[in-house]
Structure formats: structure tokens, C-alpha cells
Amino acid sequence: MTTPRARLTVLAGPTAVGKGTVSADLRARYPQVWLSVSATTRPPRPGEVDGLHYHFVTPEEFDRMVADGELLEWAVVHGRNRYGTPRRPVEERLAAGEPALLEIDLQGARQVRTTMPEAQFVFLAPPSMDELVRRLVGRGTEDAEERARRLATAEVEMAAEPEFDHVVVNDDVRRATDELVALMGLPAAVD
Numbered sequence: 001m002t003t004p005r006a007r008l009t010v011l012a013g014p015t016a017v018g019k020g021t022v023s024a025d026l027r028a029r030y031p032q033v034w035l036s037v038s039a040t041t042r043p044p045r046p047g048e049v050d051g052l053h054y055h056f057v058t059p060e061e062f063d064r065m066v067a068d069g070e071l072l073e074w075a076v077v078h079g080r081n082r083y084g085t086p087r088r089p090v091e092e093r094l095a096a097g098e099p100a101l102l103e104i105d106l107q108g109a110r111q112v113r114t115t116m117p118e119a120q121f122v123f124l125a126p127p128s129m130d131e132l133v134r135r136l137v138g139r140g141t142e143d144a145e146e147r148a149r150r151l152a153t154a155e156v157e158m159a160a161e162p163e164f165d166h167v168v169v170n171d172d173v174r175r176a177t178d179e180l181v182a183l184m185g186l187p188a189a190v191d
């Protein structure tokens, strides 16, 4: 008898490692992979579609979702906006025996670890700490204090890696996405 595959996969990792890029690649090349659509109080960026990239909600609506127990997990990310995973679509998906994927921050991953320990937890890691710092600092427009703050955050976030079941290195987006999909037990894209 084979062990049943974990049906819920949680992808998390440090800030700026490229979780959003991996999600975008997944949507483009693996439309059959069901990716949870989070609720957020952050305003949409240009090109973001309500209901596709996020459910963009007011702080009052987010409060209501929390109070009514509609979120599987939620967190304040970067000390600013709130983000959370609507519970019902995930439960419906899993009840149908279909795999589901959450792309959330580390605080959210820890909450899911508590409430759904049977999920599999995947840490998206940078190829190196130097590369993560390069991605974090970006165009170098931040001042020295902001750079130091981001570096400190990155170090704390990288220390979470041993909490995860699998590590996928984001050295190449397509390769990382393929590896994630394989961990979910789904066939690789043919293109």
C-alpha cells in the first residue's frame, strides 16, 4: 500500500525569494493546479485582477471574515496590510480529493502547521544568502538603515527553513515551479 499524498501544499519562504514569480509561472504553465486566492487589505497593483490574484477587501470586510472564522490563517505582512486564506474553497477542494496550494508568508505557514499538520510544507529558498540580499535590496534605492533592516529580516526568515518538509531552491523560476508541482504529485508541464 502506498502512503496517501499530502493533498494540501503550503509554499512559503523569505521576503523577495520570488514566491510571487513562482505563483505567476504556475498560473501560466499549470492552469490545472488550484492555487488559493487570498483576501488582502492591500490595494491592487496595476494589472492585478480582483478574484484572480487576490480578493481585495476593505479592512472592515477583513475584520468580518476573521470574526466569522472564514480564514484558515491570516497575518499582517511587512507590518502593513493583512492577508488571509479563505477557508471554504480550500476545504471544498480537499474534500473533493484534489490537491490545493497556498502561497503565503511564514507566519501563515506556521498557523497552518498547527491547524492542518497533515499538509506538506515547502520552503522556497534563494540560491544563496548573497543572492537573497541582492533581490531584497533591489535597485539599491533604499538607505543604509533600510538595507540593514531588510537583511536582518532575511536572516530571521531563512532560519525557518528546518521547520519545512521540503526545500525548493529558486535558482530558476521554471525549474523551481516544476519541482513544486512534482512535490504535489502532479505531472510536469510538457512545454
Ligand code: 5GP
Binding pocket: 015, 019, 020, 038, 039, 042, 073, 074, 075, 077, 083, 084, 085, 103, 104, 105, 106, 107, 108, 109
Ligand atoms: P504581495 O503584497 O507582494 O502580493 O504579497 C506580500 C506577501 O504576502 C507575500 O510574502 C505573500 O506570500 C504573502 N501572502 C499572500 N497571501 C497571503 C495569505 O493569504 N496569508 C499570508 N499569511 N500571507 C500571504
